[in-house]
Amino acid sequence: MSDQMAKPAVSTRGASVPRESLTWRIIFGRQEIGLLAVFLLWCAFLSLATDTFLTSTNVFNMLRAFSWIAIAAFGECLVILTAGIDLSVGSNMALSGLASALLLTAGMPVPVAVVGGLLTGSMVGVVNGALVTRFRLPPFIATLGTLSIARGITFGATQGWPVRGLPKAFNFIGQHDVPVGSWGVPFPVIVMLILAVLVSLFLSRTVRGRHIYAVGGDEEASRLSGINPRWIKMLVYTSCGLLAAVGGILMTARLGVAAPTAATSYELDIIAACVIGGVSLFGGEGTILGVLIGAAFMQTIRTGLNLLGIQAYWQPAAIGAVIIIAVMFDQWRKGGGWGDLKIFSR
Amino acid sequence: MEEAAPIIEMRNIKKHFGAVQALRGVDLVLHHNEVLGLVGDNAAGKSTLMKVLSGAYIPDDGEILIDGEQVHVNKPEDSRRLGIEMVYQDFALTNNLDVAANVFLGREAVRWRVGPIRFMDRRHMEVRAREVIDELGIDIDSVRLKVQNLSGGQRQAVAIGRATAFNAKVIIMDEPTAALSVAAIQEVLDLVKELKAQGCSIIMISHRLEDIFQVGDRVIVLRHGRKVADYPIAGDIHEFREQIVACMIGARDDFAEPVVG
Numbered sequence: 178m179s180d181q182m183a184k185p186a187v188s189t190r191g192a193s194v195p196r197e198s199l200t201w202r203i204i205f206g207r208q209e210i211g212l213l214a215v216f217l218l219w220c221a222f223l224s225l226a227t228d229t230f231l232t233s234t235n236v237f238n239m240l241r242a243f244s245w246i247a248i249a250a251f252g253e254c255l256v257i258l259t260a261g262i263d264l265s266v267g268s269n270m271a272l273s274g275l276a277s278a279l280l281l282t283a284g285m286p287v288p289v290a291v292v293g294g295l296l297t298g299s300m301v302g303v304v305n306g307a308l309v310t311r312f313r314l315p316p317f318i319a320t321l322g323t324l325s326i327a328r329g330i331t332f333g334a335t336q337g338w339p340v341r342g343l344p345k346a347f348n349f350i351g352q353h354d355v356p357v358g359s360w361g362v363p364f365p366v367i368v369m370l371i372l373a374v375l376v377s378l379f380l381s382r383t384v385r386g387r388h389i390y391a392v393g394g395d396e397e398a399s400r401l402s403g404i405n406p407r408w409i410k411m412l413v414y415t416s417c418g419l420l421a422a423v424g425g426i427l428m429t430a431r432l433g434v435a436a437p438t439a440a441t442s443y444e445l446d447i448i449a450a451c452v453i454g455g456v457s458l459f460g461g462e463g464t465i466l467g468v469l470i471g472a473a474f475m476q477t478i479r480t481g482l483n484l485l486g487i488q489a490y491w492q493p494a495a496i497g498a499v500i501i502i503a504v505m506f507d508q509w510r511k512g513g514g515w516g517d518l519k520i521f522s523r
Numbered sequence: 524m525e526e527a528a529p530i531i532e533m534r535n536i537k538k539h540f541g542a543v544q545a546l547r548g549v550d551l552v553l554h555h556n557e558v559l560g561l562v563g564d565n566a567a568g569k570s571t572l573m574k575v576l577s578g579a580y581i582p583d584d585g586e587i588l589i590d591g592e593q594v595h596v597n598k599p600e601d602s603r604r605l606g607i608e609m610v611y612q613d614f615a616l617t618n619n620l621d622v623a624a625n626v627f628l629g630r631e632a633v634r635w636r637v638g639p640i641r642f643m644d645r646r647h648m649e650v651r652a653r654e655v656i657d658e659l660g661i662d663i664d665s666v667r668l669k670v671q672n673l674s675g676g677q678r679q680a681v682a683i684g685r686a687t688a689f690n691a692k693v694i695i696m697d698e699p700t701a702a703l704s705v706a707a708i709q710e711v712l713d714l715v716k717e718l719k720a721q722g723c724s725i726i727m728i729s730h731r732l733e734d735i736f737q738v739g740d741r742v743i744v745l746r747h748g749r750k751v752a753d754y755p756i757a758g759d760i761h762e763f764r765e766q767i768v769a770c771m772i773g774a775r776d777d778f779a780e781p782v783v784g
Contacts, residue, residue, distance in 0.1 A: 398615040
């Protein structure tokens with residue numbers, strides 16, 4: 178890949194990009210903006226309809242509750258941007274958290290256990306990437322396989338029993354509230370916000386980030402432009418595994434127990450957060466800001482329905498309806514058809 | 524005045540795919556500031572020959588000289604470094620990215636780097652992309668427009684702009700007018716003339732003989748992996764067309780080996 182700086186013969190200092198009359202297109206062309214408006218309206222409604230929604234306790238509880246979903250969804254977003262999908266994220270969260278827990282119960286210090294968990298998650302990502310790039314499996318099939326394998330390992334390694342008795346120093350990661358002014362902000366929320374900024378900067382400002390969008394937009398054109406699509410795919414699946422591990426470790430520390438059944442079917446929530454947030458399953462479109470709003474939206478629906486006194490049994494139906502509406506809005510905005518989804522093919 | 528070495532010289536290029544001999548020893552010369560038409564029936568070897576030059580294929584035999592110096596082109600980056608740019612038939616643009624991003628795709632300007640992470644100089648790329656578009660006289664409102672919102676002619680122009688943004692000496696165009704409307708075809712042909720005026724040398728593959736006649740200086744005809752004709756473009760278009768078609772279908776062969784015995 179060429180590293181050359183493409184500086185022109187003449188200096189462009191002082192030259193300016195002509196005024197772009199695209200402000201309106203940019204505002205209405207972005208799903209995040211519409212989504213944010215709907216999200217804020219929903220929050221305003223809940224604030225008026227209930228006494229408890231807009232309290233710092235509730236807000237931080239909600240933030241913490243979706244923080245590890247959101248962190249894993251950042252990784253999922255990277256994969257979906259390349260027109261792939263990773264179904265193994267939920268299982269990977271459980272496996273990575275369990276790996277940390279097992280290292281801890283074996284007497285390893287907390288930093289070693291955390292690094293062990295992160296490496297476990299990354300390895301699952303590397304396997305996914307290799308299956309997709311080297312063995313040319315459709316991402317849907319490859320990660321459906323690793324979903325099952327990772328879950329199977331958690332059951333096999335624990336014989337189905339949860340791992341308890343994790344040291345306080347570890348649980349601190351998930352349970353500690355960091356004082357910010359008069360608030361106590363849960364540590365996982367701070368991790369989520371930092372990662373949101375980092376991944377967002379990576380996607381929008383770096384060469385590799387742009388190549389991720391390029392590969393999702395047109396793999397062959399990217400290849401002819403000197404981008405190595407295999408390399409980019411290895412990068413996104415590995416990053417997705419690493420971020421799933423971050424989420425899994427935070428979740429395990431919060432719960433204080435690593436259960437083999439943890440995070441079951443989280444992949445659906447994680448993918449839903451991306452889709453609601455405007456990440457296109459066709460690849461090449463979506464932002465971390467959108468994913469963050471998507472994850473927050475799902476959480477406020479759950480909490481909001483609770484606070485409104487609607488039985489928890491109805492929550493999945495409400496989430497499902499929101500996913501469908503979000504994708505329909507996305508289609509309407511683009512005015513396009515369904516085309517062909519690459520996640521089912523190579 | 525002495526004759527300068529040709530900017531590109533390909534000698535005895537051979538390439539086979541399995542049992543198929545796609546190129547059977549082709550010679551090609553491109554002079555400085557020349558527009559060379561490359562024609563031939565389907566499977567004559569035009570695209571294969573150009574992919575050898577652009578580094579997409581590695582030839583079995585033969586050599587490539589640039590300005591009289593032998594070079595080795597093993598991958599697309601090599602030819603780009605030597606100042607050879609290829610404009611692909613299907614444009615090879617990513618529709619979800621904007622014009623500036625496409626012009627610089629794979630060659631992003633870097634502002635600073637943190638270890639392996641390279642941060643782009645987005646402002647520089649937008650300003651430079653605007654300059655490229657303006658130099659070519661292409662009508663595109665904003666370099667922040669996504670390619671999917673552009674017309675076919677505009678897309679072809681962006682693809683050509685990408686080739687010229689890095690001071691290319693030689694531009695290879697594979698069927699630049701095949702997918703375009705009549706109005707857009709003339710725009711692209713005007714672009715080719717503009718590029719020549721700016722000092723580029725161009726190889727243009729086309730099925731449309733009238734396009735080659737309009738902008739070309741010389742034409743080479745390939746048939747079954749061999750060069751069968753090579754002459755300057757002059758005179759009457761009907762005569763030109765007759766000659767070319769005769770070569771393409773095999774009724775005429777300027778380079779046939781004499782039959783012995």
